[in-house]
Amino acid sequence: MLATVLHKPGDIRCEEVAEPKILRPTDAIIKLSASCICGSDLWPYRGLQPVDAPQHMGHEYCGLVVEVGAEVRTIRPGQFVVGSFCLSDNSCPHCRFGFQSSCEQREFMSGAQAPYARVALADGTLVATSEVPPAELVPDLLAVSDVLGTGWYAADAAEVRQGSTVVVVGDGAVGLMGVLAAKEMGAERIIAMSRHASRQQLAREFGATDIVAERGEDGVSRIKELTGGVGAGSVLECVGTAESFDQALACSRPGGTIGYVGVPHGVSFDGQRLFFGQKRMLGGPAPVRRFLPDLMDRVLQSRIKPGKVFDLRLPLAEVTEGYRAMDERRAIKVMLEV
Numbered sequence: 074m075l076a077t078v079l080h081k082p083g084d085i086r087c088e089e090v091a092e093p094k095i096l097r098p099t100d101a102i103i104k105l106s107a108s109c110i111c112g113s114d115l116w117p118y119r120g121l122q123p124v125d126a127p128q129h130m131g132h133e134y135c136g137l138v139v140e141v142g143a144e145v146r147t148i149r150p151g152q153f154v155v156g157s158f159c160l161s162d163n164s165c166p167h168c169r170f171g172f173q174s175s176c177e178q179r180e181f182m183s184g185a186q187a188p189y190a191r192v193a194l195a196d197g198t199l200v201a202t203s204e205v206p207p208a209e210l211v212p213d214l215l216a217v218s219d220v221l222g223t224g225w226y227a228a229d230a231a232e233v234r235q236g237s238t239v240v241v242v243g244d245g246a247v248g249l250m251g252v253l254a255a256k257e258m259g260a261e262r263i264i265a266m267s268r269h270a271s272r273q274q275l276a277r278e279f280g281a282t283d284i285v286a287e288r289g290e291d292g293v294s295r296i297k298e299l300t301g302g303v304g305a306g307s308v309l310e311c312v313g314t315a316e317s318f319d320q321a322l323a324c325s326r327p328g329g330t331i332g333y334v335g336v337p338h339g340v341s342f343d344g345q346r347l348f349f350g351q352k353r354m355l356g357g358p359a360p361v362r363r364f365l366p367d368l369m370d371r372v373l374q375s376r377i378k379p380g381k382v383f384d385l386r387l388p389l390a391e392v393t394e395g396y397r398a399m400d401e402r403r404a405i406k407v408m409l410e411v
C-alpha cells in the first residue's frame with residue numbers, strides 16, 4: 074500500500090510500504106476512513122526533533138475494523154472505531170485514574186497516514202460506535218481522535234467551568250478546539266489570542282467572545298484590560314514555545330490554572346515566579362481515551378462540528394503538499410483522503 078514516510082527533515086514521501094499485520098494477539102487492523110496531519114508532525118518535519126531512521130507518520134485515525142488478534146474481546150471486525158494517539162490498556166491504575174496517556178503499557182500510535190493501520194491494545198484503545206456513521210461525520214470523528222481530545226483536555230486541565238473566564242494561547246487546530254471545548258463546558262468569556270484573520274473567524278465560530286491579536290507585553294496588557302486587571306482563571310497553552318508559556322503564565326490570575334498541551338520545546342520554569350505568582354499547572358499528552366465516548370456522542374448527535382478545523386483536504390498521494398501547507402501556515406489542518 075502507499076503510505077506516508079518521513080525520511081529526513083523536509084523530506085516527506087508517499088511511498089510503497091508493507092501492509093500492517095497482527096503482531097500481538099491484542100492488536101487490531103483498521104481500514105481508515107480518513108487521516109490527517111498533526112501540528113506535532115511538523116516538529117520532526119522541521120528538524121526540531123531528530124529523525125534517526127525513516128518514520129511511518131500519522132497518529133490520528135478512525136475507520137472500520139478489518140481484523141482482530143486472538144485475545145481481542147470487545148472490538149469486532151465491521152465495527153467503526155475511533156482511537157487515541159496514545160495506545161492504552163484502559164485497565165491499569167493510571168488508566169483507571171483517567172490518565173490513559175500514562176498507561177503502564179503505553180505506546181504511541183504511528184503509521185496512520187495510510188489506508189490501513191495496526192492498533193495495539195485494541196480493547197483498551199478503541200471505542201466503537203453502535204452503527205457505522207454517515208460519511209459526512211467522518212471529519213468530525215477524526216478530529217476527536219487527537220486534536221479535539223487534546224483541546225478538550227487543555228480546558229479540562231485548566232479547570233474550565235460554567236461561567237469561567239478563559240484565555241486560549243495559540244490559534245492552531247488544538248487552540249481552536251480548546252475554544253470549542255471551553256464553550257461546551259460553559260465558559261462565559263473566551264479570549265482567543267490570534268493574529269490571523271481566518272483563524273480569528275473560526276475561533277469566533279467555535280465560541281470565542283474576544284480576540285487579542287497582540288503578543289508579548291502588549292498581549293498581556295490587553296488580557297488585563299479585558300479582565301478588569303485580574304487575568305483569567307483558566308488559561309489553555311496550546312503551542313509549546315518559551316514565548317507561549319510566558320504568555321500563558323502572565324495571563325493567568327493568582328490561583329488560576331494553566332492547562333498545557335503544546336509539547337514544550339526550549340521551555341524552562343522559574344520556580345520563584347511560579348511560587349509568588351501562585352499558578353497551578355496540569356498538562357502533558359492528552360488522555361484522549363477518557364473523553365472519547367463523550368466526544369463521539371456529541372459529534373453523533375451533531376452538537377459539535379470539530380471537523381470544521383480541516384480547511385484543506387488532499388488525497389494521500391499529495392501528502393507532501395499537505396505538510397508544506399501546514400508548515401507555511403497556509404492551512405490550519407490538512408485532512409488526507411486515503
Ligand SMILES: [Zn+2]
Pocket residue numbers: 161162163164165166167168169173175176177178
Ligand atoms: Zn493502562
